[in-house]
Amino acid sequence: MTSTARRLAEIRGGGAPRRHNARTTAALTGNPGCDRRAVLDSAGADKPGLAERVGFPARFGQSRFAITRGNAFEALVKADGGAELLRLVAERLGVDSTGPATWTDLGAEDRGDPPDATAQFGRAARSRAALAAAAPVGADDPAALFDHPLLGLDVAGQRVHLEPDLVAARLAGRFHVVEIKSFPVIDGQADPGKVAAAAIQSAVYVLALRELLAAEGHDAALVSSDVVLVCPRDFANRPVASLVDVRKQLLVLRRQLDRMARVDDLLARLPADFTADPSTDPERLRRSLTSVPARYAPDCLAACELAYFCRHETRAETAALGRPVREALGGVATVAEVLALAAGSDPGAPGQAEAAALLRAAARLRADALAGQPA
Amino acid sequence: MSTLRALAKAQALAAGVAQPVATVRHLHLSDRPLVLVPLTMAGEANAPLAALVGDAPDAARLLIVPQPRNRDQRFAFAAELAGIVLPYLDSFRGDTEAVAVDRGRDVRHRYVDAPQLVVPNPGGVTFLRLFGRSTRFRRTDGDYPVHPAVPLLGRWLTFFAERAEQPGSSALLALTDALTLHWATGQSAVEDQHLPAVLGWLDPPPGLTGAQAAARAEDPARCPPAGPATDPEFDNRVLAPAIAAYADAADDEAARWSAYAELELALRGQLAPTWELVWRGLGLLAALPPGARVAGRWAGDRDAFTGYAEHVDAGGGPQPRRDGAVAAAVRLHRLERAAASYAVQRAYDDPLVMAEHRLAGEAFVGDVTLTDPARVDDTGKRPVLRPRIQVVTTEPVAVPVGATLYSPARPGQKARVVFLTPAADGKTEVVLELSGGMGRGLTAPPGTVPEVGERLCLTTLSDGFLPAGSFPTPEETPWTHGGPPAAPVLSDPAPGPAVGPADGDPAEEWA
Numbered sequence: 109m110t111s112t113a114r115r116l117a118e119i120r121g122g123g124a125p126r127r128h129n130a131r132t133t134a135a136l137t138g139n140p141g142c143d144r145r146a147v148l149d150s151a152g153a154d155k156p157g158l159a160e161r162v163g164f165p166a167r168f169g170q171s172r173f174a175i176t177r178g179n180a181f182e183a184l185v186k187a188d189g190g191a192e193l194l195r196l197v198a199e200r201l202g203v204d205s206t207g208p209a210t211w212t213d214l215g216a217e218d219r220g221d222p223p224d225a226t227a228q229f230g231r232a233a234r235s236r237a238a239l240a241a242a243a244p245v246g247a248d249d250p251a252a253l254f255d256h257p258l259l260g261l262d263v264a265g266q267r268v269h270l271e272p273d274l275v276a277a278r279l280a281g282r283f284h285v286v287e288i289k290s291f292p293v294i295d296g297q298a299d300p301g302k303v304a305a306a307a308i309q310s311a312v313y314v315l316a317l318r319e320l321l322a323a324e325g326h327d328a329a330l331v332s333s334d335v336v337l338v339c340p341r342d343f344a345n346r347p348v349a350s351l352v353d354v355r356k357q358l359l360v361l362r363r364q365l366d367r368m369a370r371v372d373d374l375l376a377r378l379p380a381d382f383t384a385d386p387s388t389d390p391e392r393l394r395r396s397l398t399s400v401p402a403r404y405a406p407d408c409l410a411a412c413e414l415a416y417f418c419r420h421e422t423r424a425e426t427a428a429l430g431r432p433v434r435e436a437l438g439g440v441a442t443v444a445e446v447l448a449l450a451a452g453s454d455p456g457a458p459g460q461a462e463a464a465a466l467l468r469a470a471a472r473l474r475a476d477a478l479a480g481q482p483a
Numbered sequence: 484m485s486t487l488r489a490l491a492k493a494q495a496l497a498a499g500v501a502q503p504v505a506t507v508r509h510l511h512l513s514d515r516p517l518v519l520v521p522l523t524m525a526g527e528a529n530a531p532l533a534a535l536v537g538d539a540p541d542a543a544r545l546l547i548v549p550q551p552r553n554r555d556q557r558f559a560f561a562a563e564l565a566g567i568v569l570p571y572l573d574s575f576r577g578d579t580e581a582v583a584v585d586r587g588r589d590v591r592h593r594y595v596d597a598p599q600l601v602v603p604n605p606g607g608v609t610f611l612r613l614f615g616r617s618t619r620f621r622r623t624d625g626d627y628p629v630h631p632a633v634p635l636l637g638r639w640l641t642f643f644a645e646r647a648e649q650p651g652s653s654a655l656l657a658l659t660d661a662l663t664l665h666w667a668t669g670q671s672a673v674e675d676q677h678l679p680a681v682l683g684w685l686d687p688p689p690g691l692t693g694a695q696a697a698a699r700a701e702d703p704a705r706c707p708p709a710g711p712a713t714d715p716e717f718d719n720r721v722l723a724p725a726i727a728a729y730a731d732a733a734d735d736e737a738a739r740w741s742a743y744a745e746l747e748l749a750l751r752g753q754l755a756p757t758w759e760l761v762w763r764g765l766g767l768l769a770a771l772p773p774g775a776r777v778a779g780r781w782a783g784d785r786d787a788f789t790g791y792a793e794h795v796d797a798g799g800g801p802q803p804r805r806d807g808a809v810a811a812a813v814r815l816h817r818l819e820r821a822a823a824s825y826a827v828q829r830a831y832d833d834p835l836v837m838a839e840h841r842l843a844g845e846a847f848v849g850d851v852t853l854t855d856p857a858r859v860d861d862t863g864k865r866p867v868l869r870p871r872i873q874v875v876t877t878e879p880v881a882v883p884v885g886a887t888l889y890s891p892a893r894p895g896q897k898a899r900v901v902f903l904t905p906a907a908d909g910k911t912e913v914v915l916e917l918s919g920g921m922g923r924g925l926t927a928p929p930g931t932v933p934e935v936g937e938r939l940c941l942t943t944l945s946d947g948f949l950p951a952g953s954f955p956t957p958e959e960t961p962w963t964h965g966g967p968p969a970a971p972v973l974s975d976p977a978p979g980p981a982v983g984p985a986d987g988d989p990a991e992e993w994a
């Protein structure tokens with residue numbers, strides 16, 4: 109174990125690092141400027157446990173109806189050895205899918221949680237071997253589909269195992285990541301938030317798949333940056349495939365992973381007794397978390413388990429009201445400062461002259477209008 | 484976000500209670516709105532689970548779908564909803580009024596009142612839009628016939644969802660948006676989508692700050708979400724067993740009856756708090772006096788209602804799935820014009836909204852210090868009345884000489900900036916030449932020219948007529964832009980595969 113790994117393990121407390129699922133992997137790229145999150149994610153800390161322990165439990169519950177529907181749709185799409193799936197994907201990519209195709213389920217066993225480390229190791233090796241052996245050599249390779257590959261990614265010097273519900277499709281000389289999602293595409297349109305989330309998740313898989321091939325001496329570009337999203341069409345359960353270009357997401361992801369790779373810099377800035385062990389006394393845990401700078405924004409509410417804690421911490425700051433509000437307030441950091449500048453009771457720091465004048469004018473106009481001055 | 488609104492947010496946060504950002508109400512409120520609080524089934528494509536519907540606080544009707552994955556039951560829900568919505572709409576098809584058109588050469592009629600739908604949040608509008616989409620193409624014959632009211636409901640819901648996109652329309656209100664148009668809370672825009680939290684800021688219970696009330700409202704155990712999405716905990720702990728019990732009851736009449744009652748009780752418990760909140764929110768809005776231009780915009784909603792009712796009466800088809808290129812461009816243009824005019828109208832109606840424009844340099848307020856009401860310009864072919872006034876303002880004047888300004892006090896009058904002179908104490912003297920709004924003679928009738936001592940707001944915003952864009956008719960549009968030869972979607976008699984049997988299989992079930 110490297111000293112970094114040891115330090116991260118200490119921070120995490122006794123437990124094994126958290127496994128990443130689709131949501132948490134996608135969330136790795138959210139709020140990249142936040143040190144608190146970078147440290148906790150790098151350490152694989154139990155963020156839901158932490159949030160609970162400090163009195164601000166996260167709310168990322170999943171309805172079992174949603175899970176059932178997701179599984180049912182996936183099963184439907186993959187039925188018959190993926191024949192229908194292959195047809196859809198090929199059609200969307202505009203390639204010929206006739207001819208023999210193979211279907212390999214790389215995750216037939218070991219779906220346990222927590223995972224059996226040995227089994228997982230075996231599965232990772234199996235995935236690696238199978239995918240590397242199937243690396244496309246030319247456009248006339250027969251179509252091949254690989255279900256449930258176990259992929260890995262280096263996050264902050266740690267090997268993170270990803271269990272994507274994806275199919276890697278080899279078609280027309282390239283691998284394509286195929287993601288099956290159960291949100292509907294109605295008249296060609298889907299919920300933009302869901303599509304964005306799916307795109308960033310897919311980018312994680314593209315990256316992991318590229319690294320796998322590169323490590324085996326293949327060209328990373330064999331994995332396409334166009335991923336195929338398979339969703340139910342309209343209000344029924346018939347699947348429809350769409351292409352999503354994830355090049356932008358790949359860049360964002362790369363940048364954040366690079367940042368996390370420099371976790372040593374972050375660790376060097378932490379207080380020596382920093383801990384994120386959920387079994388620590390809540391008061392100490394709160395102090396510990398607060399000692400790492402965060403960068404709360406309302407978007408955190410949908411992405412990070414610590415959001416309610418961080419929101420509480422920043423409740424007197426303009427950032428908690430959202431970036432547009434903060435910007436409209438001239439970038440002034442705290443609400444108290446805004447009000448003092450607006451009232452003219454605080455002339456403001458030298459660099460704040462413009463913001464101060466704006467806020468004073470705004471306060472005067474507001475007071476005027478509320479007092480019934482004419483429009 | 485304007486600085487003025489942002490400041491109001493900061494003030495709300497500091498004061499612990501929402502702060503006004505409007506002094507008048509900018510939307511029409513019906514005496515008898517139809518409130519709809521929908522819930523959907525998690526994971527499904529807009530599958531209705533339950534709804535509370537009614538046109539008075541004590542007239543809530545609960546509709547539930549005991550097996551939301553069963554499409555028969557979905558359409559039974561749609562028929563039941565139609566049984567409430569359609570008679571409500573019809574109740575407005577009574578008295579009409581004559582409106583002159585084509586410069587008085589012709590006359591048309593419109594209903595003197597129109598229906599208004601109210602949902603808790605923008606998610607409710609999306610629900611109605613998608614529910615309209617999933618029902619308006621249904622067939623009342625063939626293999627999987629639905630009740631004849633179902634496709635009709637679908638068209639009307641689509642009509643309302645489309646109106647909701649039009650800035651300034653009050654035909655379908657999302658209450659969170661309606662409230663935050665008038666008050667600033669101390670929370671972010673994301674959090675403002677949650678009706679219970681917004682009302683927590685607007686009207687916190689005694690002893691609580693807005694922030695505390697909003698935080699409470701976020702706890703689904705204390706306060707169910709305002710839909711259409713349900714609380715996952717509720718799904719897992721209450722709803723799933725209740726649905727299972729109903730399904731298991733099968734043909735056992737007594738068991739099914741009690742399971743149904745159980746489901747009703749659980750769903751009512753999730754919906755009733757939101758129902759109360761919606762009416763409370765409407766009450767808060769009703770306490771504001773309406774802006775002067777609200778009635779004019781509502782007349783537009785009445786026009787639209789009348790027009791669509793006539794379209795339906797005449798046997799017109801359902802709205803297309805997607806607009807063609809020309810229709811899309813026309814629509815975009817119309818929405819842009821509506822947005823621009825709505826923004827101006829709100830500023831004219833409300834000094835607090837105008838203040839946002841003053842801060843942005845698009846308006847200023849000053850005192851009239853000199854007037855020459857009888858000034859006549861005789862340099863042209865014939866003499867014209869062109870009074871001049873001088874206004875002194877302490878506000879920065881960001882308009883150049885030659886600019887045309889308007890005053891909400893006399894919207895039909897133009898004021899051209901003739902001179903701009905800096906004066907003592909950072910004040911500015913503005914000399915303006917007036918035209919319009921003073922009759923046809925060479926003497927201005929009393930009151931048409933501002934008098935010395937009057938406080939005047941002058942702005943670059945004009946409430947005048949915005950010309951409509953000209954677009955080619957569908958026949959003139961090249962096929963590359965959605966014109967012929969492709970059949971116009973509007974009259975598409977044969978629904979595509981999306982509405983064929985695969986979509987409408989009543990036997991289809993997911994579980």
Ligand code: SF4
Pocket residue numbers: 138139142143144145402403404405408412413414415416418
């Ligand atoms: S919730 Fe807190 S820790 Fe998480 S990303 Fe936001 S600021 Fe950082």
